[in-house]
Amino acid sequence: MKAAAFALLVALAGSSSAALGQGMELLRSKGCVGCHDAERTKVGPSLKDIRAKYGGDTSRTPQIVARMKDGKGHPKIAAPDAELTAAVQAAIAAK
Ligand code: HEC
Secondary structure (H helix, E strand, C coil): CHHHHHHHHHHHHHHHHHHHHHHHHHHHHCCHHHCECCCCECCCCCHHHHHHHHCCCHHHHHHHHHHHHHCCCCCCCCCCHHHHHHHHHHHHHCC
């Protein structure tokens, strides 16, 4: 427990300088990469295709998050809004 909390603190402290790495880590920890590969189309479009589609514009994030929560148009993902938002932004804007 204590060790886990410490590891989380370390992860958070280190992330500000590596926001993109953190984004990929989030996509991994939320299971997004199970369906979204960086380069290849799997169950869902590749992160590369998602970035190409949105061109780094994250303004549609709330709509995408809403689809994930409803399980309509995107497989339902059970996670807090803030995490889904951060994960979607990472998928759209990460390099
Ligand atoms: C069970 C498989 C699955 C998981 C897990 C999954 N996705 Fe998807 N995702 C899909 C499929 C299928 C599509 C294509 C349908 C669509 O466009 O919504 C998609 C599409 C997307 C899109 C593009 C939506 C658009 O408007 O083009 C984004 C962004 C996205 N997913 C982000 C995520 C994020 C972030 C996570 C993790 C929180 C995640 N996905 C988890 C299957 C999955």
